[in-house]
Amino acid sequence: MIDPNEKNWPYYQALFFLQDEELTELAQAGQKIYDQKDALYQRFYDWLQNHPFFLSYYTEDVLQAIRDSEDIFWDDLLSGQADDEYIERQRFFGQVFASVGIPFDAYLAFLNYYHQEVQDLLEQQGLLSLNLLKTYRKFTGIAVSTLTDGYSSAKDELLREKEETLSSMSTPITPLWEGILLLPLVGFLDSERAQQVMHAMLEAIAEKNAKVFILDIRGIAVMDSEVANALIKMSKAAKLMGCQAMLSGISGNVAQTIVDIGLDIQEIQTHGNMLNALRAALRLTNQSIF
Incomplete structure (x- = not known):
């Protein structure tokens, strides 16, 4: 029984109705065009260098990484050998392309051109029967699916890291x-x-053994019951730790909104601006500016 939640080789083989005999036929065709591999890659690099986004995305480091992996790319596509390691390797390649900042459409163009070049070569050599074409398209479909899966997971991880960074920056x-x-x-x-x-x-x-915590809310975009209740909870939590929470930046509009929606924030000390809040905090902690 194939588990659809476990995207391994048996899963993809069943999903694309790909038979072992078809892979054997693909491998035999691949052996017959192996001597054309270097010429094919040269055409591929020529295409990349004429790509409108070449200078932006396909840097020398990226090109060198592709050159270093030529044999792996070729064997993965035409050796007829596929297993769970093959699936993980495709995902890894997708993650690499995402990590170096190549956009998804440019990435798909890269895959499409490479796969099309191999297909054209098979056809030129008189090897591309209808059955082999079906096999080739199924196998490249698996490759694109797994490579894209790796690309997407890497982008999701980069987005999560960015959100965490922005979150930490948003609480300075x-x-x-x-x-x-x-x-x-x-x-x-x-x-x-x-x-x-x-x-x-x-x-x-x-960490700081703070006695006063000033929350300046001048930059809050919307003051509603959800925000006010959140501020009240923060004040109560601070009080439990022996710290007085204060609100500064209470404008006339904010004050009117709080009154209009009937919120009681009397337990929070409020100030119209940060300077007044600081003065109150200094008095509370028996300190002075001078």
Whole structure:
């Protein structure tokens, strides 16, 4: 029984209705055109150098990596040998193309041209029967599917890392004074980001032994009940750690919105601007600017 959740060689072989005898026929044809391999790759490199995006994407390092892998590419396509290692190798190649920044459409153009060159060579040598053409298209379909799977997974990972980086950059906690921390909030504050902010806030309070934490909300795009409740939770969490949370940047519009939606934030100390919040924080911690 083939598990559709486990995308190994038996899965792809069944998905594309590819038989072992067909792979044997493909391998026999591949042996007959092996002596044309170098000429085919030279045409391929000529095509790459005339590609409109060549200078942007196909750098010398990328070209060298392709040259170093010529025999692997050729054997993977025409040796008729396919197993789980073959599948993982195709995924790896897809990940490599994604990691060097080649866009998906340029990547597909690369695959399509290479596969078409091999198909044309088989036809020129009088080897491309209808059955072999069907086999070749099924096998290249598996190759494109697995290569694309690897490309997509690498892009997803790069996106996840980027989101984590942006998330960490979006919570720039700054020590203002001994025991006083500041976090300017900018943009939208949904439930997921609120959790990230609270986590970063509590870690900073513990690390710096902070007594006051100022949340400056001038840059908040929307003030609604979800945002206000998130701020209340942050204040309560800080209080449990012996830290007073303050809000600064309360504009007239924000104050009116809070009143209109009937929210009670009296337990949070609020200030119209950051300077007033800092003065209050200094008094609370028995410090002064001078």
